[in-house]
Amino acid sequence: MRITAEDLLRRGMERHRAGLVLEAEGLYRRALRLAPGNADAENLMGVCARQRGDLAGAMAHAARAVAAVPDSALFLANQGATLAEAGRLGEAIPVLTRALALRPDDTVSLRNLGQAMTAAGQARAALEPLREAARLAPDAPEIWLALAHAAREAGEGDVARDAAARVRGPLAEQAGFLLAGLGAAPMPARAPAAYVRELFDAFAPRFDAELEGALGYRTPALLAAMLVGVSPGRVLDLGCGTGLSGVALKPFARRLEGLDLSPRMLEQARARRIYDALHEADLLDFLPPHANGFDLIAAADVLNYLGDLAPVLRAIYAALRAGGTAVFSLEAGEAEVALGEGLRYRHNAAHAASLAVQAGFTVAARQEAVLRREKGADVAGVLFRVSR
Secondary structure (H helix, E strand, C coil): CCCCHHHHHHHHHHHHHCCCHHHHHHHHHHHHHHCCCCHHHHHHHHHHHHHHCCHHHHHHHHHHHHHHCCCCHHHHHHHHHHHHHCCCHHHHHHHHHHHHHHCCCCHHHHHHHHHHHHHCCCHHHHHHHHHHHHHHCCCCHHHHHHHHHHHHHCCCHHHHHHHHHCCCHHHHHHHHHHHHHCCCCCCCCECCHHHHHHHHHHHHHHHHHHHHCCCCCCHHHHHHHCCCCCCCEEEEEECCCCCHHHHHHHHHEEEEEEEECCHHHHHHHHHHCCCCEEEECCHHHHCHHHCCCEEEEEECCCHHHECCCHHHHHHHHHHEEEEEEEEEEEEECCCCEEECCCCCEEECHHHHHHHHHHCCCEEEEEEEEEEEEECCEEEEEEEEEEEC
């Protein structure tokens, strides 16, 4: 019996629905060999590549599918979602808009468009597609959470609070954190790990360009300047992100290790080829098993996502060898700790210093600094160098 491309696509979609992405991809690839240029196969290959994190491959497949059938709402929706995930927001927004012109009730594309607009600094415009998505799918918590974030960015606090209050299920913790940032819920001890992971996964493709460009990010260089005279040793870069901080820390490292919650950030860091090891974990899970493991630990704009600094300072102290050094940055505030509308914690410098001493550290240096710019204003911070 002759096997056709349609047979292979059908079998591939069955595997795909069962979560067997690699098997499905193999069948789609065979279909493409039998029917080169088949738009359905190209589209499905793109979906698989995106699920595997191969965004370059996903964009190539999606572009070929759309080129073959330019008026397919499905193909345009997948291409737009892929472009948005790759950080190419200026391209994603018009593609998603075209998809919605063909299929206006596509709630996933409405949400994707709203999130892309929010990330591109168009939060007020994002409210329209997100409100429509919420109207069409009132029981979808991910839509209400996206609407809450867009409304917060747009300065619509009442809308943000109402949307966040409607979130149920596993996303409720993230919604509660947003409500705390709006002053409508008790302040938690830290940002939810899932929120931080998703935030930086989405930010990873454009992280370096935005921080070093419009935001004038300076924290890694400022912390490195505090390390003059420190002998090279085993270094841990906490919250290493894409590796910007690792570049600044490399001169102080015989061995450089990075730690981050975000797998997409770690992909970017791995591409720099400056780390001897990279770890995907929460810092409060990673540090305790590594007692006396490092000569230097650095945390550039990481502790902003922790309200209670005492546990992490104790964990950093224990992970350092005797005579070791730690450097870290904090966003500065008047209160001992406060959660701002930007969903990062601000810390009082004197209070943070007292917590470091309670953890066992000697505070070797403390200085005020501008960490970056945000919405046209300087972000005030404080830098610490402490020693065990």
